[in-house]
Amino acid sequence: MKDWITDEKSVPLNALILTGNDTHITFEKVREVLLGQQNKLNFFTVEIAQIQKDLEEMPWVYSVSIRKRWPDTLKIHVVEQSIVAIWNDNALLNRFGEIVNVAPDASVEQYVSLYGSDDQASEVLNTYLKLHQLLKVNDFSISSLSSDQRRSTSLTLNNGIVLRLGKEQKLDRIQRFLTVYPLMGKKYNVNKIDYIDLRYDTGFAVGWKKEDQLIE
Template sequence: MPVSWADVGQRWKLKLTQVDWYLFFGLMFLLFVLLGLSMAALKLNLVVNDADALPIESVVIKGTREKTTDEEIQAALRDLMRRSFFSADVNQVQAALEALPWVYQASVRREWPAKLKVYLVEQQAVAHWNGDAWLNIHGEVFDAPAEDSVGPLPFLAGPEGQSQIVLTTFRQLGELLDINGLNLNSLSLSPRHAWHASLDNGIMLELGREDKMARVQRFINVYPTLVKQPKPVATVDLRYDTGLAVGWENAQKESH
């Protein structure tokens, strides 16, 4: 039986109608899924950033502390603790703690469900630097208030950026003097790179720019002779290729 063009058109119209409904329902389903995901993401974001919903309940501090108090740590973290557990930036917490004067390094990590764990390493001062600053064991300069728990330390001085060189030189000269029964009390490097040292017995050493170790050894060699003199030694100028010049304490007082 022959099929008319009208029948063909009717069939295609029916198929297109079915396809349109399938497409419509498919798009509606996809829209509802995306809407649901968006709402879930928004709610999750609100919870994550809501300090009341998931607050930081405690901060555990580990590490040996002698100079950094609990009050200083609480003050440093006060604003950061108002955030939620997830929104708290551990890098900001670390930076806030390392900004404390006697803190050398801080490491911070989250611990579920609502705790921050902090490990602190304090500065280890080995010398005074340029009067009111400090040097740590790495020769790095840091500023911190005076601390009673820090024992007597040597006094070092020098131009900016020379702290490590000065500390290294102090250790080298100090070791040489120590094995010979003498103690180095202070060392300074002038802007013209000349070295000046003083011993704990009050003797000042002028070492100049070069051959510091050799010049100190020259002083050590003549020291037994110097202390036998009737007048106390005030200064020893070692800035000579051979020999030295001695300044006597009484002579300096008389000149004043």
């Protein structure tokens, strides 16, 4: 009886059902992982925990659940990473602020570019999300955002203008920008603005593409 239970030829796994996301994790990739257990592909002896571990080590995989269905089927459900940003030009960030070690390619060009030290990844993403919501309702979007070691934030808008926000009161400073920017457009050519430095208690500094000017 024992030999019948452990003999791969007695109760072999003959079918694989793959559900969930399949953008990056294909049937063939999962099949390759299973073939790594070539001598254990028996309904009773297949090592579910090892298969799950091997699959979850793939960078595009967020989680995996595996179930056996009698008499010969393995059902695998894959949840892929939910990408929200490009990180330091060489990796990605998921929606939890976790670094996904996948090189960016054309498929992720629509995401914002975030920069900072790896230990700040979640914090940088949270900062971006807060500023994005405030800017979005005013028809601005962020193309990139960076945070230095002092957690001082600078971002580039979709129109090319750089906003220097510093470390404190970032939302207040964005609100100040939103208040004064329409007024600037009535008096100046905003297309010539290089950056706006909002790291002042009152007022701000404007860097022009051809000249610098301070506005109080």
